[in-house]
Amino acid sequence: MTRVPAPPTRTALDELVAALPEGVVVTDPDLTGKYRADRSGDPGTGTPSAVVRAESTGQVVTALRWASRHRVAVVPRGAGTGLSGGSTAGPGSVVVSTERMRRITVDRLSRVAVAQPGLLNAEVKQAAAEAGLWYPPDPSSYEICSIGGNVATNAGGLCCVKYGVTTDYVLALEVVTPDGRALRLGGPRLKDSAGLSLTKLFVGSEGTLGVITEVTLRLMPPQPPPRTVVASFGSTRAATGAIVDITSAIRPAMLEYMDRVTVNAVEDSLRMGLDRDAAALLVARTDTEGSTADRELALIVAACERNGAGEVLATDDPAEGEAFTVARRQAIPALERRGRLLLEDVGVAVPRLPALVAGIERIAAAREVIIALIAHAGDGNTHPLIVFDPADGAAAARAQIAFGEVMDLAIELDGTITGEHGVGRLKQPWLAVQLGEDVMDLSRRVKAAIDPLGIMNPGAVL
Template sequence: MSETDLVRALAAVLPPESLVTDADVLEAHRRDQAQWAPAGVPRVLVRPASTAEVQAALRVASALRVPVVPRGAGSGLSGGANAVDGCIVLSLARMNRVLEVDRRGMFAVVQPGALNAAVKAAAAEQGLWYAPDPASWEFSSIGGNLATNAGGLCCVKYGVTGDAVLGLEAVLADGSVVRTGGRTMKNSAGYGLTRLFVGSEGTLGVITEATLKLRPRPPKATTLVASFPTLVGAGVAVTEIMASVRPSLLELMDRATVRAVESFGSMGLDVDAAALLLARSDAGGGQGVEELARMAAACEAAGATFVAQSADEAEGELLMQARRLAYPALEKQGATLLDDVGVPLSRIADLLAAVEQIASERGVLIGTFGHAGDGNMHPTVVFDRNDAVALERARAAFDDILRAALALGGTITGEHGVGALKRPFLGEQLGHGGLRLHHAIKGALDPLGILNPGKVF
């Protein structure tokens, strides 16, 4: 089948504005932010404006057996939205409306192209809050958040994206539409199909609508910062905090990350500390005061050399800015390979120590930061992109980190997804039986294997 045949078939069922063949535009839609993941060359870009147009495109793709790569805002970090040769890239960017916000029912109905920030803003207009907050919340789409089951800073208390999903509309590979879940807070009717689609990275269906759980806006948060002379001490503090309170945020940065942030923009951080811990309570009132006191006591007992609290919102945001600058600051040091692993809370210190050892053995700079409260860390390998040997060492270190996480009873991805970048390691985590079950589910929903091939497994 020629490219002309495919375009002609799509043009017969789609309006002209939904179909793009311009080479420069196709190039811009070849990959996400995982620059080191493989990316092919698409034949055509489809930009549907409705569920019906998604159906039409998938019916053509099924009839002609052409692979389809769903795409959100392109902010992914695992190559999950990277094109494969000869594919249709299906961009959901035009389906970007917040369709409904029900204040009394405490839910929102949104299209997949709506930005996380837009959903938060729409909820705020009704005095409500959409909790999931990946670092990319200002520019990532809800569809992408759903595809990877994105987390974020506040997920330690409020859960990841999947915890905020009540129901979905999705188009299957053959063009049929399914609806899962609903608008109720509890729903035990049938299999948990909503959870099946969340985190499936576009391999089972194309999500075209989501019903999301909203919450009351939490009180203003109180912030704590603590410096530790050892990684073990910081790890102990994390486990003790999580055993006694539920912070709204608990983040960690290691020495390499702190130094990168301080170099990026002088903020008065302790560059000699082995680790910096940032915590918040949004319980409000006396409960918030008590939670901060417990967290401070846990840090001091674990050997923190500096502990400070602040109820001042501006000061707290300044401390949070240091954490949000972690990745941009490391990017200033050179090219980066951003990892995303999770370990049990009791093994955080072991992971940090393993990363330090890997950095030493491979001769690379690795800055580690992340969501300590749920054991999800982001070791970031920094290297010279113009040095082939340095790139080889960086990739080896990246793989070493994945193996270290698995050896500690952890996972190869906490929130970024498997995509193409970590596909070789999924079998090590799932085992033969788990991988076989994945293939069976994929075969049932996408028997021709056209949806996002080469991703996840």
């Protein structure tokens, strides 16, 4: 096997500083400390030796050539909003941050955007909108997460139930491989069967294969105005029953789930009159038109009522509909006020959602922890949020156990330990349980073929 990467010597670091323009390489621990962790709650195991705040592909090439030469661990980083510890740094590693690489061009005619990785998702959406176009993937963190990070984790979001995830929009990538070669994978073409699908292989690879330095994205015409249904349920079972009924009949443009704990946390912070007594709330959208829109709206309402919904509100006022989406997006910040969070991201096929939700409730009861549940329910992707008091050691330990049990449950239900956040360091121990040793072995062989020295994001994913 490959040698474990070692921290760079002082001389090696001086060489890196000298090879790049002033201000690009940061070694001051007051600054590098800020690049130690992401938003996963994983504290990382140490402060990086240096941070390369690259301004261009060429500077990433320089950094990776240097890292290969000195066998230094490289941790690629976008906006640092990852939730799985995919960009938390180890001691002696060098962070390659793409936060300064922020150019974008949009071609209206071919409906393609070419973006550097440091641009935020919201900025990509904005640039597309200025050209009269739409970039669909919409992680809840879209205002603070980078497009490079989105590609690295194959990020999802709320509209993905109908419009697909990041990989469905990536036509081409520029990547820098660990040996410091800048490669163009794919191209601005809707169909391309030439050679192995390396573009798709790099999407979701979480910095383990190289650094993404440019992304070519497919854009869409603007989304038609949506119509929204909000329904409250007296039991989680009733709510999940409605979800299965809706998704087996139509493709909603959004179908979100919030449980009672979440609704109350959001209501505490937004005061918008959500039903605090509801066991669960669904927010569904259709963006079809004409008679189809009428039919789909009626179908959603009927599915909710048939499953025993209390209040059902349907609106074609975009502002009113958007308010409920904002409420859903506020769930994590609102819950963070209740305690420390362990954020899950498990997914199953939609028909198994009732079993997943019931199982999570059993785990919460058995481990005496609060597990708030929000979900991109329409695609079976849930975010159980384990809320605990970090000062209570026993509670923190029980939370950790529940965190693992939720993943075990998802795997039992033929699901995934991560639908859209990535494996990172936090979920690495569970990946082999999901994939099995043969697939892990194949993955490691592919990783070694691209990163034979093992310098790319060691400890993450594999």
